[in-house]
Amino acid sequence: MRRRPNYVAGAGSLVWLFLVGLPLYVLLAATLRTRQDYAENGPVSFPDSFTLDNYTGAFDSGFGQYFLNTLVVTASVIAIVLLLVPPLAYAIVRSRGRATSAIFRLFLLGLAIPAQAVIVPMFYLISEAGLYDNLLGVILPTAAFCLPMSALILSGAMRDISPELYEAMAMDGASPRRMFFQLVMPLSRGGLSTIVVFSALQAWNGFLFPLVLTQSDSTKVVTLGLYNFQTEHGIDIPGLLGAVVLSMVPVLLVYLFARRALVQGLMGVGGK
Amino acid sequence: MTTQITNARPAAGPRKESRRRPPASSTTKVGRPGFAWALPAAVFFVLFAIVPLIMVAVLSFMSWDGLSSPEFVGTDNWSRLIDDPVMLKSIWLTLLLTVLGVVLQTPLSILLGVWAAGHQRNRAVLSVIYFIPLLLSATAVSVLWRALLDPNFGIPASATWLFGDGNLFGEQATAIGVLAFVSTWQFTPFHTLIYQGAARAVPPVLYQAAAIDGAGRYRQFFHITLPQLRTSMITSMILMIVGGLTTFETVLILTQGGPGTDTTISAYYMYDKAFKSFDYGTGSAIALVLVVAATIISLVVVRVSGYDKMRSSMEGVS
Numbered sequence: 001m002r003r004r005p006n007y008v009a010g011a012g013s014l015v016w017l018f019l020v021g022l023p024l025y026v027l028l029a030a031t032l033r034t035r036q037d038y039a040e041n042g043p044v045s046f047p048d049s050f051t052l053d054n055y056t057g058a059f060d061s062g063f064g065q066y067f068l069n070t071l072v073v074t075a076s077v078i079a080i081v082l083l084l085v086p087p088l089a090y091a092i093v094r095s096r097g098r099a100t101s102a103i104f105r106l107f108l109l110g111l112a113i114p115a116q117a118v119i120v121p122m123f124y125l126i127s128e129a130g131l132y133d134n135l136l137g138v139i140l141p142t143a144a145f146c147l148p149m150s151a152l153i154l155s156g157a158m159r160d161i162s163p164e165l166y167e168a169m170a171m172d173g174a175s176p177r178r179m180f181f182q183l184v185m186p187l188s189r190g191g192l193s194t195i196v197v198f199s200a201l202q203a204w205n206g207f208l209f210p211l212v213l214t215q216s217d218s219t220k221v222v223t224l225g226l227y228n229f230q231t232e233h234g235i236d237i238p239g240l241l242g243a244v245v246l247s248m249v250p251v252l253l254v255y256l257f258a259r260r261a262l263v264q265g266l267m268g269v270g271g272k
Numbered sequence: 273m274t275t276q277i278t279n280a281r282p283a284a285g286p287r288k289e290s291r292r293r294p295p296a297s298s299t300t301k302v303g304r305p306g307f308a309w310a311l312p313a314a315v316f317f318v319l320f321a322i323v324p325l326i327m328v329a330v331l332s333f334m335s336w337d338g339l340s341s342p343e344f345v346g347t348d349n350w351s352r353l354i355d356d357p358v359m360l361k362s363i364w365l366t367l368l369l370t371v372l373g374v375v376l377q378t379p380l381s382i383l384l385g386v387w388a389a390g391h392q393r394n395r396a397v398l399s400v401i402y403f404i405p406l407l408l409s410a411t412a413v414s415v416l417w418r419a420l421l422d423p424n425f426g427i428p429a430s431a432t433w434l435f436g437d438g439n440l441f442g443e444q445a446t447a448i449g450v451l452a453f454v455s456t457w458q459f460t461p462f463h464t465l466i467y468q469g470a471a472r473a474v475p476p477v478l479y480q481a482a483a484i485d486g487a488g489r490y491r492q493f494f495h496i497t498l499p500q501l502r503t504s505m506i507t508s509m510i511l512m513i514v515g516g517l518t519t520f521e522t523v524l525i526l527t528q529g530g531p532g533t534d535t536t537i538s539a540y541y542m543y544d545k546a547f548k549s550f551d552y553g554t555g556s557a558i559a560l561v562l563v564v565a566a567t568i569i570s571l572v573v574v575r576v577s578g579y580d581k582m583r584s585s586m587e588g589v590s
Contacts, residue, residue, distance in 0.1 A: 006489060008383070009386060009387035012380070012384065012387065013387050013395075016384055017401065019457065020405060020457075024401075024404060026420060026427070030419075042425075042427075042429065043430065045430075084312055084313035087305075087312065087313070088309065090305055091306070091307060091308075092310065094304050095304055095305050095307055095309070095310070097306060097307045099310075100306075100307040100309075103311075103314045106317070106318075107317065110322070112567045113321055113566070114514075114517070114562060114563070115518075116520055116562060117328060117562050117566070118321065118325055118327075119542075120331060120542075121325075121331060121556070122324050123547075124336075124342075125323070125324060141321075144316060144317055144319070144321045145320075145321065147313055147317050147321075166303070174303055175303060176303050176309070180309075204409070205410065205411070207411045207521050212547060223411040223412070226415045227524075227525060229415075237425055237426075240419055241419055244408070244412045244415055244416050247409065247412050251407045252407055267465065
């Protein structure tokens with residue numbers, strides 16, 4: 001079917017290209033020029049200097065440590081989610097018990113709880129548990145808040161497994177445990193990668209829990225590092241933007257190599 | 273209850289169950305997991321989400337400065353909050369920003385989503401650029417725009433013909449404008465994805481039939497595309513509303529609630545009360561207001577759209 005060009009949508013998309021492209025140009029250009037060049041010629045101009053100091057400078061002001069901390073938080077959150085959610089989703093999909101459906105309703109309700117809502121008691125609990133200013137104190141609540149959406153995503157994926165496959169295994173006298181490991185886990189790889197990406201994004205981009213539950217440099221995560229850099233060296237804009245670019249590199253890599261899983265993980269983030 | 277616990281033991285479960293239930297299609301009941309499989313996740317979630325949620329309600333009736341032990345003060349926090357002009361103002365500002373977000377983002381993301389749903393090659397390439405804001409955290413987005421809009425070194429300073437004195441953070445109207453704009457910049461790509469997926473799921477035969485009847489592009493858009501996007505629109509708008517209610521980083525980093533309290537939305541006021549004024553009791557009361565609002569809205573989510581419809585809006589996403 002031959003179609004005329006759609007001028008309205010085309011124009012709208014060009015406006016959006018400008019709104020996204022210009023800030024991204026300024027972002028990249030600023031990180032590759034000197035502070036003096038940026039201040040004198042303005043952000044939109046073409047750089048007349050070239051330097052990588054803004055990137056090395058970010059590491060000098062502690063971002064190496066912050067990256068390491070964020071990595072620890074992210075990996076631990078993924079581990080907790082992978083340990084807890086597959087059995088949960090399996091029970092949600094396959095169990096006929098009333099207790100399981102009550103648990104499922106609990107998690108559906110949990111979808112509605114914003115982190116802001118529980119941050120004060122969380123601060124109290126984590127302090128009482130002696131985990132204040134400890135990465136574990138950030139990991140546990142962050143993982144807990146990944147559970148509802150992960151359970152929803154993964155049980156959705158597990159529902160697609162055809163009942164005949166279960167029946168065939170049941171004929172052979174397979175236990176629920178054997179079905180879980182030999183049938184359910186291998187067939188829900190797509191859902192598993194989505195919840196990994198979803199929880200990784202939650203942990204990598206998390207801000208409120210680290211903001212309230214940590215204070216020293218040795219436990220600082222990248223997002224908090226950006227915030228502090230902005231409040232302390234607000235005037236060094238190229239340095240600040242260098243840190244911003246570094247913070248998005250890992251997500252960019254996932255975007256390049258696992259686009260589908262990333263987009264589906266992102267949809268989960270928005271559904272939060 | 274006891275039978276369910278028995279079912280939890282995989283080896284013992286199946287046969288006992290078939291005794292209790294009618295034997296029809298008995299094969300489907302063999303080898304079902306018991307609720308013990310769900311238990312570890314449930315315990316973890318109760319400990320780190322449900323318990324704090326209950327505590328926030330309790331703390332809203334207590335006075336706590338973060339150092340001494342919390343003390344019961346009855347409804348003191350609540351009565352002070354009701355008389356607090358800043359609280360009232362923060363609710364209005366939250367509503368204003370939420371409505372602005374919906375009004376700005378919905379038409380933009382429908383337009384972009386329908387456009388990006390086409391399979392032309394240039395659209396695929398441009399889409400990659402469009403979705404880049406999604407790769408940045410809310411913190412990074414706010415830090416980026418704070419730098420870009422810096423009164424002295426940012427874009428406004430080099431375009432004074434457009435921005436006047438260049439300080440967009442100095443007045444309420446422009447500060448709210450900045451917050452609405454930055455949220456739109458950050459979240460439009462996400463909602464575009466929702467609409468892109470939904471627009472791809474519209475059966476092509478509807479357009480072919482309309483074309484045979486002589487309907488032009490705009491009639492097709494208003495009479496086929498938009499009605500077909502209705503469920504996605506509900507999902508997307510509810511997500512925008514919940515997102516608007518819980519906006520926090522954007523305000524903290526861009527305006528710190530200022531000038532004065534002119535952009536102090538409720539979530540930021542909660543943080544300010546609790547962690548800056550060390551009045552955790554009042555902070556909890558504000559948090560409870562947020563929970564109730566978010567719960568009501570997500571009950572509406574489950575009622576109106578249903579989460580399986582949310583899943584169908586994700587189909588076609590590439």
